[in-house]
Amino acid sequence: MTGQIVVGVDGSAPANAAVEWAALDARRRGLDLRLVHVCEHWRHGGETKYCAGTLDAAADRARAIGGVKVTSELLPGEVAPTLIAESATADSIVIGSRGLGGFKGLVMGSVSVAVAGHAEGPVVVVRGPAPIEHGRIVVGYDGSEHASAAMEYAIAQARHRDAELHVVYGWTMPAYSPYAVAYNALVEEIMHEESRAARERVEPWRERNPDVRITDEDACEHPVALLIEASRQADLVVVGSRGRGGLAAAVLGSVSHGVLHHVISPVAVVRPRPEEES
Structure with missing residues (x-):
């Protein structure tokens, strides 16, 4: 386990909320933040460019929070197995409740359920920005x-x-x-x-x-x-x-x-x- 929180990003609204949640958590706990985007169509140049843009946008969002070291990496493979593998050395994994590929009526996507069910250590699933804090x-x-x-x-x-x-x-x-x-x-x-x-x-x-x-x-x-x-x-x-x-x-x-x-x-x-x- 390392002193970093890993966030899976894909450009969806829940994933963006997950980035913000994780950046605040990392700042509170004095941890680094690692953003990963799994580009499942690695061999296709246009899709790789889109993946890189998604990752850069997430990194900008995290750095705007301030007070936390942010790194990012574009990874090939399938999303759920890759994030589960990342959990072996992460403090925790943070993901959105569902990604761009899910049906809009679903509150939980297949990736978030799979990662929560198989990853090592804590997995935090975020649906959206918190309107208020309750303490x-x-x-x-x-x-x-x-x-x-x-x-x-x-x-x-x-x-x-x-x-x-x-x-x-x-x-x-x-x-x-x-x-x-x-x-x-x-x-x-x-x-x-x-x-x-x-x-x-x-x-x-x-x-x-x-x-x-x-x-x-x-x-x-x-x-x-x-x-x-x-x-x-x-x-x-x-x-x-x-x-x-x-x-x-x-x-x-x-x-x-x-x-x-x-x-x-x-x-x-x-x-x-x-x-x-x-």
Whole structure:
């Protein structure tokens, strides 16, 4: 991993917003910015010229932010595999939610889903410019390995922004017949235990990071719905690529997939790097 944020650019409006988001993030965190444009039709001179122009325009946009070192490179190949390869040595990857080749009705393009599902480390997906700043980072945390990697990234983001970190945990009730004996008492016991466990999982993070304002919320509600609601007042939503309920073979869990498709604010999907995974 290097001290640089890598941004995939293609001239689309979401990609331009991603460049601006990444430049501001790099400036806050004291990192360099590397812009890459993958020119899939490398052998055709006219298309290569267009690719170079797209990259130059993105670099000008990033340098206009100021306070950050910007480099750029035109790369051959396919977009998603190239960006995934870049993630192995990057601090993080930042991309727009969909590119020029996507259908206008889609909120997420195939490239952004593929990169978020396979890249190492954090992948930030940006839909558009943020109209206002809320001073709040939201993170979904269920105690899993991937959620812990997400928490580490969220804390760093909150610290560099001097923002509040709001930790969210949602769960769904097991299926019980309402006619079962002591049904109400059982439901109350489960809800109490889930809330207690959620608070206890957050406490060590507070103790280790006394300089970060950490609040928490838990509810008997689907995690995606809870995160969507919390995102309405968030500058960034952070989730692990998959949680405790995910299959080992899944690259994106249902929560990260749902958040990517429904949250308007920038979303960071975080997977532990190979050296961090047990």
